[in-house]
Amino acid sequence: MTLADKIVVALALALLPFLYIEFWGNSSQGEVVLIRSASNEDITLSLDQNKQLEIKGALGTSFIEIKDRQVRFVDSPCQGKQCIITGWLNKDGQLAACLPNGVTVQIIGRDQRFDAVNF
Amino acid sequence: MRQTVNVGCALRIIRAGGKRKANGAQCAPYIEFRAVTFFVVVFLALSGCEQRPLVYQQQVLALGTLVDISIYGVDEQQAAKAVTAVGNKMEAIHHDWHAWQPSRLTYINEQLAIGNSVSLNPEQQQVIQTGIELARQSNDLFNPAAGKLIALWGFHSDERPDTAPPAESDINALVTAAAKMSELTLDGNQLSSTNPEVMIDVGGYAKGYAVDQGIDTLRRMGINNAIINAGGDLRAIGNKGERPWRIGIRHPRQAGVIASLETHADESVFTSGDYERYFEYGGQRFHHIIDPRSGRPAQGTSSVTIIHKDASSADAAATAMFIAGPDQWRETARAMAVEEVMLIDTAGTIYMTEAMSQRLHIEIDEQIKTIIVP
Numbered sequence: 001m002t003l004a005d006k007i008v009v010a011l012a013l014a015l016l017p018f019l020y021i022e023f024w025g026n027s028s029q030g031e032v033v034l035i036r037s038a039s040n041e042d043i044t045l046s047l048d049q050n051k052q053l054e055i056k057g058a059l060g061t062s063f064i065e066i067k068d069r070q071v072r073f074v075d076s077p078c079q080g081k082q083c084i085i086t087g088w089l090n091k092d093g094q095l096a097a098c099l100p101n102g103v104t105v106q107i108i109g110r111d112q113r114f115d116a117v118n119f
Numbered sequence: 120m121r122q123t124v125n126v127g128c129a130l131r132i133i134r135a136g137g138k139r140k141a142n143g144a145q146c147a148p149y150i151e152f153r154a155v156t157f158f159v160v161v162f163l164a165l166s167g168c169e170q171r172p173l174v175y176q177q178q179v180l181a182l183g184t185l186v187d188i189s190i191y192g193v194d195e196q197q198a199a200k201a202v203t204a205v206g207n208k209m210e211a212i213h214h215d216w217h218a219w220q221p222s223r224l225t226y227i228n229e230q231l232a233i234g235n236s237v238s239l240n241p242e243q244q245q246v247i248q249t250g251i252e253l254a255r256q257s258n259d260l261f262n263p264a265a266g267k268l269i270a271l272w273g274f275h276s277d278e279r280p281d282t283a284p285p286a287e288s289d290i291n292a293l294v295t296a297a298a299k300m301s302e303l304t305l306d307g308n309q310l311s312s313t314n315p316e317v318m319i320d321v322g323g324y325a326k327g328y329a330v331d332q333g334i335d336t337l338r339r340m341g342i343n344n345a346i347i348n349a350g351g352d353l354r355a356i357g358n359k360g361e362r363p364w365r366i367g368i369r370h371p372r373q374a375g376v377i378a379s380l381e382t383h384a385d386e387s388v389f390t391s392g393d394y395e396r397y398f399e400y401g402g403q404r405f406h407h408i409i410d411p412r413s414g415r416p417a418q419g420t421s422s423v424t425i426i427h428k429d430a431s432s433a434d435a436a437a438t439a440m441f442i443a444g445p446d447q448w449r450e451t452a453r454a455m456a457v458e459e460v461m462l463i464d465t466a467g468t469i470y471m472t473e474a475m476s477q478r479l480h481i482e483i484d485e486q487i488k489t490i491i492v493p
Contacts, residue, residue, distance in 0.1 A: 004153055044375055048185065048350070049394070111367060114379060115174070115189055115359060118388045118424065119351035119369035 031110045033071045033089075035064060038102035046119075047071065047090075047107070057101030064105055076101055174359060175199070179206035182213045182329055183277075184350030190337070191344040191359050201340045205333040205347065212329040216246065218266060218320045219275035227310065228266065228318050231303075236311035246328060247305060249431055250321060254300035256455045257439035262411040264298040266320030272416075274407045275320075279398045284405055290414040297411075327389060327434025330354045334430070354387040354430045367482070371422040371463055378461075378479040380426065387430040391437035392422035393465075410442045419444040419464055426459035426478060436460075445470060449492050 001009075035043040037055050045051065051066040052074075060077035070090040073083040076098040083098035089107050097104040111117060175190045175198035188205055190198040215223045223243065230237045239247065250263040266275075271289055273279045296316035303319075304311050321328070326349050333347045334354050344357030346364055355364040363383065367376035371392050380388070393416070396407035410417040423441045427433035436457045443451040445464045452460045452472065459478055461471040469489040471479070476491050 114367035117367040
């Protein structure tokens, strides 16, 4: 490894914490939740409307709740209940999954096609 | 927005770095050259970020909802200051005109109910005068004097519990009392009422008024390109650099956006929907838009979207046309001089004016029965 290579590597490493904090550290509040399941089409919902959903999966029905700009699994027909243990999601990118039932819930950012959404 | 731009820069840096390394493995004698190039690339990538126009976006809690403010073309510090000013202004309006928590408005209503006249400051006069005028234009379908009906239905609370709707006799008594804005007189700064049943509730246009005031606040601070989106109802001024602001209109019954539009210079986009506030009882859903003629939630409409210049009028017009319903909305639109209207009825049929049809870009594949009314 030459000196310049070392400098490059050192600089890259030095840059890393800055990049991390700048781009991932300050995750903004999500606005849209994406619910995927094997048997249904993807569902995209806004987090600003409280809602209870029943999503049919491979084993049975997963119950999902949207409340106060958060979303969670309330119940799911799986063994480990990892999805329920995950609890409330409210940040961009957060994910909860009931893999046995094939249902995932993920918070995604705003719809980038629009500058604002009217409802 | 800002985030997207930044992530783009990050990718550029990583990509540029990778390329240098790959070349470097083959050309060992040019280490200094590589090191220098690396710095140049990083510098260019970062300065690219600096020069790229940014949309400053921030949410503030005001009017009992999340207000999303987007500002284009000014530095972050100025934008942040403006957002705070707008939030404060809107919150003050919310406080002054709150329909059920003790406010300037509840005081006015108390005085009117016992037959007193009340003195109003210039801003209050403006709000009341606007309400009187909008009610007149809508032939009282938009009726801010019918606060007692709204209260009777239980919507003067943060969360209406799922309990029984009011008794028929109570509803009918208020319909017979027929409180109207035209029964108010503003003589100089003195407001009085000839009908003790008048209870002012500015809920049908307060959001619009607050958005208008927010836009005025931005303009006074030298900001001419912005959107104030108060829980889904918005006014957009100027544009986003080279292109107009793009607005999506959410589907009233499904997830996602049903249509989109681009705003021209200065426009408000307001929607009234039966999904906004409601309670359920005995398997039936009762929404919050009360028809003053029947004293009950207006029937037949699912949502109304209006594009209009000022937000106060757009807000009131959306309510009036929701109440007018699929059969009468066109007439009401003419009376209120609103040209761009879309009404979706409870069966899912879309009605819109010719002018609206030219503005909207439908965003869903599914065929929907659409009726364009000249």
